[in-house]
Amino acid sequence: MFDLIAFDADDTLWHNERLYQMGRDRFRELLSSYSVQGPIDELLDQTEIRNIPFFGYGVKSFVLSQIETAVKLTAGRISGHDVTALVELAREMLTAEVELFDEAEQTLAQVSSRYPLILITKGDLLHQQTKFEQSGLKGYFQHLEVVSGKTIGTYRTILHKHRVEPSRFLMVGNALRSDILPVAELGGWAVYVPHELTWLYEEVHLPEGLPDRCFEVERIGLVPEMIERIARERGG
């Protein structure tokens, strides 16, 4: 029933948002000595989201937004030492070890034995390639696609390149906005695996529930069973 199955990486196969939370914690600590007024997290979020069209996604973008926000919040009083600490935070985040989710590898082993897999991840090219190399999961995938955003157009281009019809494509991921909704809109299938930590930007409210051809499972380990259920019940 499927010619191609794609997985998202960050917070679908391995921890990611946790690292950004650490970066946010570090940011609040760093600003705590400046008696800053105002909601630090909200202002950082706003700066990040405003900078996406320029800087895109990823650690360098995050830290540039932190630096910008820190200057604003401290009215320029932030010390050179603390600015350097943020550049150092970028290096730390970019070299953090990849930590796989429980059952991620066995899930890929199972699904890849029946379907060709690709990994579709957005963000910084070098960082995503490095994590892919370090993850030990490379062997399960035919291909890595690092993209600058995940819109309908992105998925259309990828499917075109792999000569796959949307109706024979299934995407697995933790972000409704990036992994699930655009694939559903294109006529594909999706398995949504929510993660407890989700970046504000990815949050979507769905009053009517998931669209048609989208299914939710509690954890990555339940994905193979769900794919087989979809293939069995909807395949013919």
Place this chain on the structure above:
Amino acid sequence: MFDLIAFDADDTLWHNERLYQMGRDRFRELLSSYSVQGPIDELLDQTEIRNIPFFGYGVKSFVLSQIETAVKLTAGRISGHDVTALVELAREMLTAEVELFDEAEQTLAQVSSRYPLILITKGDLLHQQTKFEQSGLKGYFQHLEVVSGKTIGTYRTILHKHRVEPSRFLMVGNALRSDILPVAELGGWAVYVPHELTWLYEEVHLPEGLPDRCFEVERIGLVPEMIERIARERGG
């Protein structure tokens, strides 16, 4: 004789290093009010090159290295206002208009009428895609490959993906280190189009001259003629 011809983009088809020179000029101006000691450009270059394994290539990486260097050179005295000016510089560089070289478009028109073309460019994914879209040159290429570095392995992967033998591949570019030498080492062909501005990192000294199967032309407009000459003289 060739199944695939690839072009580099930055400083081969459009201006790029000029923008970084502007960024360096801005950086020196900004530091001029701090009575800084030491060779500013050299220290920035060193920081940039040291940060490549973490930050990769591109504007965000460049500006993070500027911020780090500025704190160091001013012994932490750099003002918040000037730090913000550097973040602003990043946004300015990332949205600068793409300026094509004279004869770039007619060169692509000529070569693409005889061979399939791809564009291989290293750096920031979002920025390179944006420049590709804005360049007006998209129609001449079958494919855009944004890579995190240009090593022999990079070219091997690309040729494998396109199912092309190295001996039937030719690369056109301005950087010996990235565009010419790895392709020659892999057994491919290369046309070197030097550019007056070259980043220190890309500079290579070749006491013995260009390797076999590499040819130099003075400007991009002479590339079609050189490709035909190679095909004619070496093709059989």
